[in-house]
Amino acid sequence: MSAPYIDIHTHGQFTYEENEVICVKSLGAAEVAEGNAQGFFSAGIHPWWTLDYTKPELTNFQESIVKMSLHQSLFAVGETGLDRVYKETLEEQKELFSWHIDFSEKNRLPLIIHSVRAGSDILEFLKERKPTVPWIFHDFRGNKELVDAILKLHLNVYFSFGISLDNSQQTRELIREIPMEHIFLETDAQKHLDIKDIYLRASEQLGIDEALLKSIIAQNFKRVCLKN
Numbered sequence: 001m002s003a004p005y006i007d008i009h010t011h012g013q014f015t016y017e018e019n020e021v022i023c024v025k026s027l028g029a030a031e032v033a034e035g036n037a038q039g040f041f042s043a044g045i046h047p048w049w050t051l052d053y054t055k056p057e058l059t060n061f062q063e064s065i066v067k068m069s070l071h072q073s074l075f076a077v078g079e080t081g082l083d084r085v086y087k088e089t090l091e092e093q094k095e096l097f098s099w100h101i102d103f104s105e106k107n108r109l110p111l112i113i114h115s116v117r118a119g120s121d122i123l124e125f126l127k128e129r130k131p132t133v134p135w136i137f138h139d140f141r142g143n144k145e146l147v148d149a150i151l152k153l154h155l156n157v158y159f160s161f162g163i164s165l166d167n168s169q170q171t172r173e174l175i176r177e178i179p180m181e182h183i184f185l186e187t188d189a190q191k192h193l194d195i196k197d198i199y200l201r202a203s204e205q206l207g208i209d210e211a212l213l214k215s216i217i218a219q220n221f222k223r224v225c226l227k228n
């Protein structure tokens with residue numbers, strides 16, 4: 001049997017044939033608050049939520065995530081991270097990111113990270129915290145220098161790509177420069193995108209057979225499945 005497609009980070013709900021695709025669904029705010037989910041899912045506090053929710057509401061999200069980790073099969077923590085487009089809440093974002101790092105280490109769960117213009121902050125966190133669980137940078141938009149700097153500090157790291165394979169020449173070049181054992185693919189919030197199309201584009205960029213890409217990414221997935 002051929003390896004399944006892996007959509008490492010999605011907010012959507014797709015229907016695929018059984019065993020064809022494994023989707024890691026990133027829960028929305030209402031779902032995190034409710035604390036109820038099924039299948040492969042990740043739960044965390046998105047950095048943008050610091051703009052939309054009060055401190056007590058954010059604390060409720062944290063409590064709900066803790067509960068989910070006790071009672072359900074939480075696959076990963078996140079997405080969480082830092083977004084310097086919204087500098088006004090950067091300190092709050094850092095506090096929350098720090099909490100997620102601790103939580104992922106304590107529970108031995110991979111961390112799914114949203115990082116926008118925050119490469120140097122991420123490097124600081126890596127130097128200080130020396131994480132051991134896998135870190136997955138979703139929709140990675142950094143450059144090769146940042147990739148190298150991150151990999152020097154943490155080997156158990158993955159860079160995930162989706163829509164930017166379509167709309168960014170930089171990403172198309174970057175994916176070829178990252179060792180394939182550090183790559184994932186994703187649909188994120190792109191409702192019109194099918195993960196199979198992303199695999200097709202990535203295999204074109206990498207110049208390899210799609211079946212080979214599927215098996216490499218499936219191996220990567222096995223390495224990040226710490227609990228399942």
Ligand SMILES: [Zn+2]
Nearest residue numbers: 026079188189
């Ligand atoms: Zn996302």
